Amino acid sequence: MIGVDWGTSSLRAYRLGADGQVREKRDGADGILTVPEGGFPAVLRRVVGDWLADGERQVLLCGMVGSRQGWVEAPYLPCPAGPAEICAALMAVPFEDAETRLVPGLLTRDAGGVPDVMRGEETKLLGLLAGGVEGLVCLPGTHSKWARLRGGRIEGFETHMTGEVRAVLLAHSILGRLAASGSSAGAFGRGVERAGAAGGLLHHLFGTRGLGLQGELAEAETADYLSGLLIGHEIRAAWDGREAVHLAAAATLAAPYAAALAQLGAQVVRHDDDVVATGLWRLGQA
Amino acid sequence: MIGVDWGTSSLRAYRLGADGQVREKRDGADGILTVPEGGFPAVLRRVVGDWLADGERQVLLCGMVGSRQGWVEAPYLPCPAGPAEICAALMAVPFEDAETRLVPGLLTRDAGGVPDVMRGEETKLLGLLAGGVEGLVCLPGTHSKWARLRGGRIEGFETHMTGEVRAVLLAHSILGRLAASGSSAGAFGRGVERAGAAGGLLHHLFGTRGLGLQGELAEAETADYLSGLLIGHEIRAAWDGREAVHLAAAATLAAPYAAALAQLGAQVVRHDDDVVATGLWRLGQA
Numbered sequence: 001m002i003g004v005d006w007g008t009s010s011l012r013a014y015r016l017g018a019d020g021q022v023r024e025k026r027d028g029a030d031g032i033l034t035v036p037e038g039g040f041p042a043v044l045r046r047v048v049g050d051w052l053a054d055g056e057r058q059v060l061l062c063g064m065v066g067s068r069q070g071w072v073e074a075p076y077l078p079c080p081a082g083p084a085e086i087c088a089a090l091m092a093v094p095f096e097d098a099e100t101r102l103v104p105g106l107l108t109r110d111a112g113g114v115p116d117v118m119r120g121e122e123t124k125l126l127g128l129l130a131g132g133v134e135g136l137v138c139l140p141g142t143h144s145k146w147a148r149l150r151g152g153r154i155e156g157f158e159t160h161m162t163g164e165v166r167a168v169l170l171a172h173s174i175l176g177r178l179a180a181s182g183s184s185a186g187a188f189g190r191g192v193e194r195a196g197a198a199g200g201l202l203h204h205l206f207g208t209r210g211l212g213l214q215g216e217l218a219e220a221e222t223a224d225y226l227s228g229l230l231i232g233h234e235i236r237a238a239w240d241g242r243e244a245v246h247l248a249a250a251a252t253l254a255a256p257y258a259a260a261l262a263q264l265g266a267q268v269v270r271h272d273d274d275v276v277a278t279g280l281w282r283l284g285q286a
Numbered sequence: 287m288i289g290v291d292w293g294t295s296s297l298r299a300y301r302l303g304a305d306g307q308v309r310e311k312r313d314g315a316d317g318i319l320t321v322p323e324g325g326f327p328a329v330l331r332r333v334v335g336d337w338l339a340d341g342e343r344q345v346l347l348c349g350m351v352g353s354r355q356g357w358v359e360a361p362y363l364p365c366p367a368g369p370a371e372i373c374a375a376l377m378a379v380p381f382e383d384a385e386t387r388l389v390p391g392l393l394t395r396d397a398g399g400v401p402d403v404m405r406g407e408e409t410k411l412l413g414l415l416a417g418g419v420e421g422l423v424c425l426p427g428t429h430s431k432w433a434r435l436r437g438g439r440i441e442g443f444e445t446h447m448t449g450e451v452r453a454v455l456l457a458h459s460i461l462g463r464l465a466a467s468g469s470s471a472g473a474f475g476r477g478v479e480r481a482g483a484a485g486g487l488l489h490h491l492f493g494t495r496g497l498g499l500q501g502e503l504a505e506a507e508t509a510d511y512l513s514g515l516l517i518g519h520e521i522r523a524a525w526d527g528r529e530a531v532h533l534a535a536a537a538t539l540a541a542p543y544a545a546a547l548a549q550l551g552a553q554v555v556r557h558d559d560d561v562v563a564t565g566l567w568r569l570g571q572a
Binding site: 107110111112114115116117143158159160161162164165168169171172173174194197198199200201202203204205206207209210211213214216230233234236237238 | 393396397398400401402403429444445446447448450451454455457458459460480483484485486487488489490491492493495496497499500502516519520522523524
């Protein structure tokens with residue numbers, strides 16, 4: 001079968017063997033925002049056409065491809081949800097070349113009743129569940145997801161806007177004017193530590209400028225200090241300070257999260273980002 | 287005398303009588319970022335030239351005009367600082383038409399040792415001190431300042447990046463795509479309340495999107511909900527939950543802060559934004 005994690009700005013296609021192993025993997029820049037109206041079949045053919053010609057007859061899609069801006073809109077499925085509920089809610093996609101289905105996103109509500117949503121991450125979580133993972137999972141990203149896995153299902157989750165806030169502050173706020181390219185593990189760690197101080201995030205953000213103006217933070221350290229500050233705030237809000245954290249992300253994102261979690265004393269269990277392929281395969285089997 | 291509060295994006299000039307009363311007031315869009323190199327004398331002449339021709343011989347400037355990007359850079363004066371310290375640190379400005387001086391900004395450090403700075407707000411605080419104000423002062427703005435006045439001096443302060451974070455999120459993040467023009471006191475109040483929930487600011491920000499996607503927050507309510515959320519976080523971090531808060535700002539900014547403080551149970555004492563004129567006049571007298 002073919003599994004595709006099709007997001008806003010990129011896609012990743014997997015060709016999976018009957019044993020669930022990844023036989024081939026392709027990364028593309030054809031995120032859904034780059035696809036013209038009615039253009040999804042053509043893009044899919046361009047990316048995996050040779051696999052289809054080679055006999056693949058089953059395609060499973062997950063991610064923002066199921067959003068209003070995607071190929072077919074799949075309504076959000078409420079939590080708790082496990083493989084059975086998600087499998088029963090797969091949506092058929094009109095594609096002549098293969099039997100094609102789409103994984104719905106999930107909806108949850110936090111203690112305050114405020115709704116939260118994911119699209120794509122639910123399939124990663126199914127991959128972790130297939131591996132027997134239970135407990136607290138962190139999926140870092142533009143919009144980081146912290147999910148609770150229990151009894152073989154996704155019980156609920158919460159999103160933190162960390163990556164996007166970092167990007168817009170560096171590109172468009174006064175903090176970006178103080179930042180030069182460069183990286184500094186020391187500055188990142190200072191940011192993580194600062195997140196635990198009194199004053200709140202809005203004050204800590206301005207402190208980045210105070211440190212820069214006083215020559216106590218170099219321009220090449222600013223971006224990493226800001227990352228540590230924001231990731232530190234995210235972790236302190238999402239983690240209870242005791243539980244082990246399952247972390248699944250590509251290496252560039254996993255590294256700072258693992259470093260911050262270790263600094264704060266968390267036991268971290270690392271998982272491969274391709275766990276999404278396991279989730280797609282499991283749904284394909286069911 | 288003439289007093290000028292000369293900021294990044296605008297300036298306000300006051301002609302003050304010998305009794306300290308404002309005889310005339312002018313608002314201009316000539317913020318320091320609009321002034322070409324070497325252009326400060328010409329802009330000042332254009333704005334207050336007739337007052338100078340009419341015999342005024344003393345000019346006092348405060349605000350970002352004393353920054354590196356301004357007319358003359360005045361080093362930050364450390365807190366605690368009162369009228370005596372600030373008066374002793376006034377900087378002479380080379381301007382042929384009048385005896386011209388510049389008020390230095392202030393530098394403080396919070397409990398974590400992180401530096402914080404202000405330029406212009408110290409003169410507003412001197413105006414409040416001249417009126418006998420002591421205690422906790424909130425000066426809302428792009429970068430809101432919360433200052434502690436004690437024993438006739440500015441003991442220290444902390445800055446929250448609230449206004450700028452709101453602006454960049456609305457202009458450049460996914461939250462702005464959900465926002466249409468409109469205002470809603472109800473949505474503002476919901477945001478203020480939400481700021482007290484578990485989960486932290488980075489989670490609460492994404493909740494704005496969750497509410498919008500689920501049809502529980504209208505597009506015309508999004509900007510005010512976001513304002514309430516950010517101002518709510520600022521107040522909860524800066525205010526101890528008991529003390530009266532002195533609030534000095536122009537009406538458009540004072541209104542949401544007064545509403546949020548009242549919602550959270552604070553006793554609010556309102557002051558006019560032109561309190562900066564009082565501060566300039568007091569320094570001019572000394």
